[in-house]
Amino acid sequence: MSEFNYQGLFAERAPITTRGANRHAKYDFAVAYPDPDTLPLTGLVEALSTALEREGRDLAYYPVSAGYPPLRELVADKLRRDRQMDVTADDIILTSGSGEAINMLIQAMTDPGDVLLTEEYVYLGTMRQMRLWGANVVGVKCDDDGIIPEALDETIRAQEAAGRRVKFLYTIPTFQNPLGWTATLERRQRMLEVCQSHGVPILEDDCYVDLRFEGEDVTSISSMDDSGQVLYTGSMSKIIAPGVRMGYLVAPEMVRERALSFKSGGVNQFAALAIEEYLRNHMYDHIDEENQALRAKRDAMLAALGEHFGNRATWSKPEGGLYLWLTMPEGTDLAGFQDQSFSEGVGYYSGSMFSPEGNGRHMARLCFGHPTAQTVSDGIAELAAIFERNGIFQGK
Amino acid sequence: MSEFNYQGLFAERAPITTRGANRHAKYDFAVAYPDPDTLPLTGLVEALSTALEREGRDLAYYPVSAGYPPLRELVADKLRRDRQMDVTADDIILTSGSGEAINMLIQAMTDPGDVLLTEEYVYLGTMRQMRLWGANVVGVKCDDDGIIPEALDETIRAQEAAGRRVKFLYTIPTFQNPLGWTATLERRQRMLEVCQSHGVPILEDDCYVDLRFEGEDVTSISSMDDSGQVLYTGSMSKIIAPGVRMGYLVAPEMVRERALSFKSGGVNQFAALAIEEYLRNHMYDHIDEENQALRAKRDAMLAALGEHFGNRATWSKPEGGLYLWLTMPEGTDLAGFQDQSFSEGVGYYSGSMFSPEGNGRHMARLCFGHPTAQTVSDGIAELAAIFERNGIFQGK
Incomplete structure (x- = not known):
């Protein structure tokens, strides 16, 4: 089969976008999904x-x-x-x-x-x-x-x-x-x-x-x-x-x-x-129910971060939404470690993915909307364990 | 209230698009809608x-x-x-x-x-x-x-x-x-x-x-x-x-x-x-049902055109789809008459709306998908009456 050649036929502004299936780590804190149990x-x-x-x-x-x-x-x-x-x-x-x-x-x-x-x-x-x-x-x-x-x-x-x-x-x-x-x-x-x-x-x-x-x-x-x-x-x-x-x-x-x-x-x-x-x-009843679920998950994430990250990082305490922002010491390369962490079971997006200038390699967004509160706790513990065994807490 | 002025902030390529509510004439042959009675x-x-x-x-x-x-x-x-x-x-x-x-x-x-x-x-x-x-x-x-x-x-x-x-x-x-x-x-x-x-x-x-x-x-x-x-x-x-x-x-x-x-x-x-x-x-069962309805409407349109337009126009006999193509003698201005016809109760789109070069002013697309067969018949009779009283059959 001779493949027709489209090179030269594309618009100059048209970039290549390859998007595979959405992959999910065992503990997925990468993508901002809402709570599946309160979907109406x-x-x-x-x-x-x-x-x-x-x-x-x-x-x-x-x-x-x-x-x-x-x-x-x-x-x-x-x-x-x-x-x-x-x-x-x-x-x-x-x-x-x-x-x-x-x-x-x-x-x-x-x-x-x-x-x-x-x-x-x-x-x-x-x-x-x-x-x-x-x-x-x-x-x-x-x-x-x-x-x-x-x-x-x-x-x-x-x-x-x-x-x-x-x-x-x-x-x-x-x-x-x-x-x-x-x-x-x-x-x-x-x-x-x-x-x-x-x-x-x-x-x-x-x-x-x-x-x-x-x-x-x-x-x-x-x-x-x-x-x-x-x-x-x-x-x-x-x-x-x-x-x-x-x-x-x-x-x-x-x-x-x-x-x-x-x-x-x-x-x-x-x-x-x-x-x-x-x-x-049903709008406000449904929003209330959803937000109760989200609050429990945020609380679970804050508690787990306190327990497992302690003074080795700082993080925001959001009053709503689906995620918090983790900041590790300058020099920590969460951007470089992102794929490895995913393959070891915990997904996150590093700060540099969100920066027009590529800043924030020592930062990450952690989403708590989709997993259960228990899974959030377990996942943060697992993330700390992954960081520990890969030397991330030592600023690698 | 002072209105913020966006002039000069728009992209050069951005045209103005004004689209109001979709208007429908009493007899709407303009837009290619399917049969509402066989919607599943x-x-x-x-x-x-x-x-x-x-x-x-x-x-x-x-x-x-x-x-x-x-x-x-x-x-x-x-x-x-x-x-x-x-x-x-x-x-x-x-x-x-x-x-x-x-x-x-x-x-x-x-x-x-x-x-x-x-x-x-x-x-x-x-x-x-x-x-x-x-x-x-x-x-x-x-x-x-x-x-x-x-x-x-x-x-x-x-x-x-x-x-x-x-x-x-x-x-x-x-x-x-x-x-x-x-x-x-x-x-x-x-x-x-x-x-x-x-x-x-x-x-x-x-x-x-x-x-x-x-x-x-x-x-x-x-x-x-x-x-x-x-x-x-x-x-x-x-x-x-x-x-x-x-x-x-x-x-x-x-x-x-x-x-x-x-x-x-x-x-x-x-x-x-x-x-x-x-x-x-249900795919093929549903398609069969829909197409039986469409066939009856097409037949109604062909019969009504034969009765009321006779040899004063020609038209296509489609084996499927939602519309047929009407051709009046050269010089007839269906494009210029479109708005008047709409306001008198029958909607159609003239050929020139579909032509990159603006040709086809004496042609029109007539859609039969949405009205009932009876309404199709009545509407074509009405269109002929409108053409008659406005001199369109005399090539105006």
Whole structure:
């Protein structure tokens, strides 16, 4: 069989993406999956059945590009109530996960060479998409209270001085992925002020905000702005299931009509019907149940780290979300050891996978959402044992 | 409220897309919707319930990027059996409708200025995507047997002589949208030969192939090639429901790994589970039922056209699919009259909407999938009445 040769036929910008099957270590702290035992499976089937009975014949139509109107209404209600945002269903586009919303904005706003700002550590899939469209991804220094406003101001000035256009700041202010902190109210205000002074829009990614099991909500950055400078995305993937791929974008009309060009058809109407019916009846009960499960897992991880890592590392104490951030002494090579740890039974992602500049080789994100609390405990003990026998605690 | 000004922040390539709510005329022959009465709603809910019971916990994982393996197995089996293709599940990526598959390939293979070939009339959404990525869309002359091989050869030569690179030929050989014909076996062979002689890959879009209610299947172009030169896409949207947004791409590894970079996350796992379980048990029974309904509607449209249009127009007699192609005398302006017809109660899309060159103003696509047979009859009578009272039959 002579293989047709496609070399020379690909677009210049098209990179090679090889993604095999998702592999899972025995103890998988690498990928941010939610709790499988609180997935609302029965509830979703019942909701779908009810919704299809009511309006399933409309599945014969292609869905409107902004997505199922009743689900957009439900999202708008929720954002007004929970995030103090002044929005209606018309401001919202449903997307295939929040990932599609982010990708649409990247494509609508990035010419090659433009700068997109992120926190100093950022989800690798987002960074990959930004670079695919030619962006310079520039991380902004953070501390435990969020992005440092002075650093944000300096970074924007430096990029503009170098003749580059800063197109937007992408931020996850609540349960930041991967760092786990939540930006304080004051920091949110100052971030917004700095961005206002430079005319730089903000894309606020609030996809983890419902996963709070401790402490008080901090209001959205979007709610502090009435000029349309803050774009906003969220997700149902975290409160229903990642597999449902349902997120949304909130943006002014002139942004929506650009972003829509980069949308891959309507979202799954089948999932939209089920989710709307389910959430309308069960949203907060379900979130409470899920968060109780997550809290127990976080507690198990904190306790196990205290027991097995003691003063040989530091780690964040997140009030919500699916992961914490582990910091080992400078010089420890968690990045280089990641594959070995996986093959010995414990998966994690090192900090350098999340850094635009490749920093954080001595840091790692540990996700506690998917395993049981007992498995979290056992896995942290195992990770300590693996580190011990491979000399990682000695800074190798 | 001072509105933040995004002008100057958008990417140069980002067009404005305004899509309102989908409007439907009283008699809607414009959009290619399937029959709502044979949507397998109860069957899908039952299938989802069964599938979630079996493996719903896996919804907590993000789906693998190629999509739910059992559904890829099912598609591979079907393509081997029905389309004589030599494929396995590993050759297949599930996509959000066949539209996403097409978009992924356009993005992976098009640099600005490259030529993409299509039939002389092509689905407007596909043409829009091609142009979004900078392609020159060039239509190739067709007759009732499909693309004319000599025209294909000449077109490729002319484009290459002009210094342009032809990246692929996009074709819907079965129940072509909008023309409705099916390319003959001989034409398929000759199209492939012409493309082979020029080193131009083919993207075969077979998304309507299951909707045959008359005549004999013609085998896929893909089955005639063992070099990987023919890429292939299909869809479950036509045999389940458009709202489920489930399609697939079959391509060699080196193409898949480029195309994957332009995929918006995994497909909806929730829909994939339901569809796999449903199709595994009911696929051919369901297709038969759907096609009996479609045949009755096509018959109603042919009869009504004969009665009310008589010798004042010609039209195709499709053996499957969702539409036929109406041709009025040259000079009749169906394009200019489209909005007026809509407001008087009958929707259609004029030929010029499907033509890269804006040809076909005296032609129109009429879809018979969604209305009942009685409504099809009434609607064609009404269309003739509208044409009559507006002087369209007099060539206005």
